[in-house]
Every structure is written in structure tokens, then in C-alpha cells.
Amino acid sequence: QIAIGVKKEVDFAGWYTNVLLKSEMIDYYSVSGCYILKPWSYTIWEEIQTWFNAKIKELGVENAYFPMFVSQKVLEREKDHIEGFSPEVAWVTRAGSSDLEEPIAIRPTSETAMYPYYSKWIQSYRDLPLKLNQWNSVVRWEFKNPQPFLRTREFLWQEGHTAHLTKAEADVEVRQILDLYRRVYEELLAVPVIPGIKSEKEKFAGGLYTTTIEGFIPTSGRGIQAATSHCLGQNFSKPEMFDISVEDPNVPGGKTYVWQNSWGLSTRTIGVMVMTHGDNQGLVLPPRVASIQVVVVPCGITAKVNKQDIYDACDNLAKLLRVKGIRSRADLREGYTPGYKFNDWEQKGVPLRLEIGPQDLAKKQTLSVRRDTGVKAPIPLEDIASSVHDLLETIQSEMFERAKEGYYSRVKEITKWDDVVPTLDSKCVVVMPWCEREACEDDIKERSGRASEPQDERAPSAGAKSLAIPFDQSKWAPIEQGKTKCPACGTDAKRWTLFGRSY
Numbered sequence: 001q002i003a004i005g006v007k008k009e010v011d012f013a014g015w016y017t018n019v020l021l022k023s024e025m026i027d028y029y030s031v032s033g034c035y036i037l038k039p040w041s042y043t044i045w046e047e048i049q050t051w052f053n054a055k056i057k058e059l060g061v062e063n064a065y066f067p068m069f070v071s072q073k074v075l076e077r078e079k080d081h082i083e084g085f086s087p088e089v090a091w092v093t094r095a096g097s098s099d100l101e102e103p104i105a106i107r108p109t110s111e112t113a114m115y116p117y118y119s120k121w122i123q124s125y126r127d128l129p130l131k132l133n134q135w136n137s138v139v140r141w142e143f144k145n146p147q148p149f150l151r152t153r154e155f156l157w158q159e160g161h162t163a164h165l166t167k168a169e170a171d172v173e174v175r176q177i178l179d180l181y182r183r184v185y186e187e188l189l190a191v192p193v194i195p196g197i198k199s200e201k202e203k204f205a206g207g208l209y210t211t212t213i214e215g216f217i218p219t220s221g222r223g224i225q226a227a228t229s230h231c232l233g234q235n236f237s238k239p240e241m242f243d244i245s246v247e248d249p250n251v252p253g254g255k256t257y258v259w260q261n262s263w264g265l266s267t268r269t270i271g272v273m274v275m276t277h278g279d280n281q282g283l284v285l286p287p288r289v290a291s292i293q294v295v296v297v298p299c300g301i302t303a304k305v306n307k308q309d310i311y312d313a314c315d316n317l318a319k320l321l322r323v324k325g326i327r328s329r330a331d332l333r334e335g336y337t338p339g340y341k342f343n344d345w346e347q348k349g350v351p352l353r354l355e356i357g358p359q360d361l362a363k364k365q366t367l368s369v370r371r372d373t374g375v376k377a378p379i380p381l382e383d384i385a386s387s388v389h390d391l392l393e394t395i396q397s398e399m400f401e402r403a404k405e406g407y408y409s410r411v412k413e414i415t416k417w418d419d420v421v422p423t424l425d426s427k428c429v430v431v432m433p434w435c436e437r438e439a440c441e442d443d444i445k446e447r448s449g450r451a452s453e454p455q456d457e458r459a460p461s462a463g464a465k466s467l468a469i470p471f472d473q474s475k476w477a478p479i480e481q482g483k484t485k486c487p488a489c490g491t492d493a494k495r496w497t498l499f500g501r502s503y
């Protein structure tokens, strides 16, 4: 079987779907914009779920499940919350041959499904904080061209919805969750992200503020929103919305509306990981989430050697590693050459291959081959489990270091407008001292839409939008309030802000 067939840097979109198909992560599905998640990708989602579930339960979050159907009058409770989104809402209008009395929406997110019941359940401040999460799928009938994991009409995610007595409590939790999201990317997927706050234009309009972790795909030079954690303020608890209030413990007879957060992380995680680490041989999996971390392959089988000895050695090695908690398999398939097997497992992104041939057996060693760098090194079978464990740790951290370099080397500090479009056209993101005025952001999007040199009209490069105002401003020179000017509009700059083309 040929390798991926297209090169990552030549045809990124084609490379991406080929990698997903040849590694058996997905299969296409008969409804457009939907994909089948096969075990090779679903096991990654399970790994993320296991880790994240344990962490949110430490924060006192409990899992629950709300129905996927939302009645029209509930979904459209607050016109302005929903109006921008209504084209994406999918509706059930018929059952069998009979039309429904009134259409029922399939949840695109669950605020409107959940909050009428938050109102019913939360009566006293003793009922706070209420912290529920659900693992489910949501449907958004997007019309932009779909991309597996990144933009699909149904996707898996978790959505957390919490209610607090005070803003201070809500503010703390927003950041606790955002940091868990950062850790999912950086510690499990070896993908670097930049945490920050969204601009007024980019935030969730129904909320008070949106915090985000921003990823970056060097091959396309585009930013990508990796996960979000919103403070909704009292926007959804106020009387004209869902009326979620408790008697105020500090004001006798007083009533206070609860402060809410909502936060989400989706299977977009998997797409970002594939794009970040994949190469022209296919998928490259971070060991931490690989369902098979080590594959052991018998080599050098000829008529002259005792095949069974080699097979037994491979089988025993794989078993020994499994006993030590390393997810390993021996590939003892008959009728396939070692080379065929190498290619197979390289396409599937298995982080480490161990070869055993007659010479290896004689020298009591195995030849290790790293998927991320291709580096080969003999390892003594003595103490093999701890050697392999250490090597997998090294692979994980070096994948992360390389991805960090790929991201941060493409974040360009800009203080003059003329450098913005050329920076975007060179597949980098801009970080600039920005005024944070919404009119300025609209202007930047407009002015950065046209590339600096005439481009193929069919694919005019989309304008830049603000990605995040990083929480950590210490990476750049302090902005002198009242002195440093916004390169786009010349008014006083407030904070360094990331701008870029994005998914």
C-alpha cells in the first residue's frame, strides 16, 4: 500500500483526510458533514475523557445527562442570544408520516435545555454551587466546508454548566477549567496552546466574558480555538431569561441572581493533534494517548533460522511490556513482510517499534525505532520495560518541545501596520499592542483580507481576527499606557493581542 499519497506541505487538506483514513481513525459517512469515529480515534477521546473526568470530579463537578431535544419556545427564550445561530439549528419536524405539532430542536448546546431546571432546583444559597457536566454530542448544521474533527455537523464534547453565589467564585472556576483544558492539550496531546481572554467581538455574545486556549497549525498558518471557558455573568439567570435566584444570605429579604459559567472541549482536540504531529508517513501519536504505544515486529526470518524462537521472543517481549503497564502488541501476522508491517504501524502513528531478528536474539537486544524522529537504537532486553518507559517519556516531551518551537517561532511581534499582512501571508500569527476597540477589530479584519500580493481569487485569504489577549503579557515589552499606540488605528494600546487567520 502506498504511503499517504499527498505531502503535508503540498496539499494539506488532502494529506489530512488521507492520514485519517489510512490510519483508520475515521471513515466517511452517508450524511455529509458527519464522520464515523473508528476505534483508532475513539480511544483517544476515551483517554481524554478519563483524564478530564477525574480532574473535574476533584473540583466537585458531577456528570448528568439532559435530553437532546429542545422545544422551540425554550430554545428561542431570548431572541438576541439565539438569532445569530438560528441558521445552524437542526429541527425534528416529523415522526413517521405525521408532522409534529411544533418543531423540536436538536441541541446545538445545552444552556436552554438545562437552565429551566437550574431555576427549579436552585432555591436556596445552600443549593450552590451547582456544578454539572455532560458528555454528549451536539448538532450544528454548519454550511462551511466540513473537516473531520475540526468542523462537523455533529461532534462529541463535554459541556460544563455551573452556578455560583458570587462573581468571585465563578471567576475562579472559569480559570480552573481553562487550565485543565490547557493540560489536556499540553500534557496529553503534546500540543502547545496560549491561554487568554477573547475580545468583545469574539466572545460568546450571550456571556459576560470568554476565556480561551488558542492553538496554531503551522502548516496552514492558522490559529484554532482549542477550547473555551465562559463566564456568563448573570445574563442567563436574570428574570427575563431563566430566573435563577436565591435569597441573599448577606441581605435579609434580598434576592440575588446566580453567577454562571459554561465550558466546553470537543473532539476538535483530535484534529489539532493530528495536524500538529502528523508527517508524510502518516499519523504520529503522542505516547500518552496512543492505544498501542509499542509494536514488536519479528525480522530476519529465513529458512535458516528457527522462526518460532523469534516469534516467541516478540510475543514474550510484548507481554512483559504489557505487564509493566506499557500498551504493546506483537505483530505476528503471517504473510506480510516486516517492511509492510513497518509501513502499516507508521501510518497508524504507533510511537515506538521494537524489531527482533536472529542477531538481536543472539545479542539479547532489540532494535528500537522512534516514529517521531525515525531514530534507531539497540536496547538491551535486560531491564527493557524501564528503558522503553523512559524512551516513551522522552518521545512525549520532545514532541511537545518541537510543537512549541513550531508555534512560538511563528508568533511575530508587530508594532507597524505594514508588517501585519506580510506576516499573515508568511503563515504566522501577529502579536501586537492593541487598543481593544471593536471598530478597530472590524477594520483589521477588512484590511487584512486582501493579501499583499494578488492571490488566486477563488481562495482569497480570509481576514485576520483577534484570537486572544494572552493572560501572560510578560513575554513582550510592557505597554506604556498613553504612549504605545495601536498599529492599526493609532489610538492608545492596552494589551498585547494575538491576531491571525483561523479555522
Ligand SMILES: O=C1CCCN[C@@H]1CCCn1cnc2cc(F)c(F)cc2c1=O
Pocket: 082, 085, 086, 088, 089, 108, 109, 110, 111, 140, 158, 159, 160, 204, 206, 228, 230, 262, 263, 264, 265
Ligand atoms: O461554548 C460553550 C461551551 C459549552 C456550553 N456552551 C457554550 C456557549 C455555546 C455558544 N453557542 C455556540 N454555537 C451555537 C449554535 C447554535 F445553533 C445555537 F443555537 C447556539 C449556539 C451557542 O450558544
Ligand SMILES: [Mg+2]
Pocket: 140
Ligand atoms: Mg459555530
